[in-house]
Amino acid sequence: MVDRIDSSKRSKKLTKLRYSLWGLTQKNLKQVYYIVVFSRFLVPRFWSQFILRFKLKRIQAFDADYVYERVNYYNKLTECSTIKDKLESLKDYKLPERQRVYYFDSYQYIRYFSFKKRANFLFGDVTTVPDLPAFVKSRPIHGDNRNSVVLKLVKARHFLFVNDPVPFAEKKDMLIGRSAVSQPHRQKFLEMYFDHPMCNVGQINLNEDSHRWQLPKITLREHLNYKFILCLEGNDVATNLKWVMSSNSLAVMPKPIYETWFMEGKLIPDYHYVEIKSDYSDLQERLSYYIEHEDEALQIIQNANNYVKQFKNKKRESLISLMVIKKYFDMTGQGPFAGAN
Structure with missing residues (x-):
């Protein structure tokens, strides 16, 4: 032994x-990962939010039907604006003591949206569906899983x-x-x-x-x-x-x-x-x-x-991620906003 x-x-x-x-392998080196992660915090949030409309227009460069199919697969929410006040404010969305990689990977795309918005995040190996819509890494395949909105999290390890x-x-x-x-x-x-x-x-x-x-x-x-x-x-x-x-x-x-x-x-x-x-x-x-x-x-x-x-096109993956988040805000009564349609 x-x-x-x-x-x-x-x-x-x-x-x-x-x-x-x-x-x-295209090995995901931790040193490179953290250099990229922390460089994002150097970009002012107002600039990220300003260029969001231009990023969303990138759909014109891709097969729109394919993009929407994947967006709707990850985010199955229908209109549920009445629960908006039950969600947590993004103003409180800060680096946790644990599960930091989940925060870093979600912040990559959340930073493009106003921190006046509200959302729930459920980090970790999630095997149940939350009572309120939440962003997750994983969810059950079968049953009503619409409240589990999937993001590409812990991607350095998984992808x-x-x-x-x-x-x-x-x-x-x-x-x-x-x-x-x-x-x-x-x-x-x-x-x-x-x-x-x-x-x-x-x-x-x-x-x-x-x-x-x-x-x-x-x-x-x-x-x-x-x-x-x-x-x-x-x-x-x-x-x-x-x-x-x-x-x-x-x-x-x-x-x-x-x-x-x-x-x-x-x-x-x-x-x-x-x-x-x-x-x-x-x-x-x-x-x-x-x-x-x-x-x-x-x-x-x-x-x-x-x-x-299909997961190797970084620009398309980024667009789909942003659209998944945008749909979350739209379906919970927090959108649409100018340039995001």
Whole structure:
């Protein structure tokens, strides 16, 4: 056990070096992230609010139907102006002691709107729908989730994509998986498949109750040597799903329950990813099928890669974010305003 953990620590410095040398990921470096974040606070809010109208006019450069479709997916609110006074004033929207990344990522777009407006924010791994409309990172896919208005939050961690140099045919005929394991459903998966010959799966966090599954962390590059990568939801969504779907490996998971800006609710089983049953009982059967039917596997990989591409247009992503927020204010009786239509 100790040897495994020590080995993991020794590999951390090598991991960073490998990423920089191989250039396999557009890695979201924390130093760059915070330089950009704090530079936004140097821009006066009145200037950001002045140029909002011009930013919203950028829709003319894109497919308007596509943009509105995504805006309405993230923000399903209908007119609810009577609840405006129950929302919190943006004047009180200040840097919290915890969950600062949520604040930084939301401030990137909130700063374009008057701080006289009102809104609720629910930060963290949200798995329920709030009573009042609120901006969230995640929400349940099913049921009435209109009060959960999704923003692109914690994006430096969640929206990481890769350039995978390993063709599917050259990868190992196995499933790879490393994650923190504290939830019962993740524990159940390891109970079933930790020693399975087609699986290389384990937990990376220290947990006295499940130390028998402890394995050292491996690099993202090492994941790409496998044909199948496990993408199990944790507290909410599977964080690694985005970069897995940008690779030449297949994402393997049950049908998702939660969604984020990645619109997990729009993913089609066995079209964007390999679906397994929620009790994991058919895992070996599903892996064997796509090993034997490589043409179908390659088609899923292509579909997944194409799905990921829509999130790489930064200007369009910024526009959609602003429009999601504008719709929130409009639907809660705080708009429209000049130049925003």
